Amino acid sequence: MDTEAVRSFVRAAEVGQLQHAADELGVTQQAVSKRIAALERELGVRLFTRTARGVELTLDGQAFLPHARTVVTGVDRAVNAVRPGSRALRIDVLGLRSAQAVVLHDYWRSHPETDLDVVTLRVNDPHVAAVAVQTGEIDASFRTVTDAATLPHDVQMIHAFDSPLELLVGPRHPLASARTLTPPQLRDRRIWVPGIAPRSEWAEFYDELATAFDLRIDAAGPNFGNEVLLDALADSTDVATLVGARDRYIWPTSHDLRRIPIVNPTLAYPLSLMLPRTNPHPGLHAIINHLASLAPLPERAWLPSWATTRRRSDDDTVRTHRP
Incomplete structure (x- = not known):
């Protein structure tokens, strides 16, 4: 199986448009289309349906996506294992127009030297995002597991901002x-x-x-x-x-x-950041400090119960990550 075809499929699924996927991969839209078409022929299924706004996953595409991500992650890890340096800081956000993405963009504009890869996993269950952090598919995720006791033991969750x-x-x-x-x-x-x-x-x-x-x-x-x-x-x-x-x-x-x-x-709405408990990506330290500098809520504010019960311990965790 052509791993670049799998990579093209994953990126097209994440951004919803072949042209945007091609731009990010540094190839032409025609190349991405050909790769995906070849992958569909090899699998014997349709992975996308074309719409006026771009592409949408078929049911087969939805089933294939998490496994395809695993393939791409495995290839990246293999390459990074023998390549000097480290890959970009990869952070999952709920959407590219969400508050999390806006905050990250503000940070990046002030620190354009940061090698940052903002992605959207497109999953609803935050436990799935926690597993992606655990396996190293992503370095951090702006998701909240409301019962912290159900997190993987090697993943922690800190307060990001409200x-x-x-x-x-x-x-x-x-x-x-x-x-x-x-x-x-x-x-x-x-x-x-x-x-x-x-x-x-x-x-x-x-x-x-x-x-x-x-x-x-x-x-x-x-x-x-x-x-x-x-x-x-x-x-x-x-x-x-x-x-x-x-x-x-x-x-x-x-x-x-x-x-x-x-x-x-x-x-x-309280936003958390999930990250590995040990050996987090070095770029996360500066991001966490930036989050801690954001304006606090007014004195009179309402938060859900699962946020207020964790707030003090989360703030202590943020302080421990300051360099």
């Missing part, structure tokens, strides 16, 4: 003119958050949030992506959603969407 939530609404929504909102003002409002996956950390977060403030969190329907969600908000008079203050969203100016901070208390 992401204040904002309400995102269209111009015709009754709350669109508000400069700030309090949680009681969100009661009885439809807050649509498609894509809340079972066994994910965000499923637990939204369950606790809805219970704590008697909110109507609606996860109905399939998740067709941010563009569809933003289109729906622009046209609606009653639908809103929650976004992180650092999350990067882009929409047409005609949408006229409004991001409204939530205060008294600030609602915050």
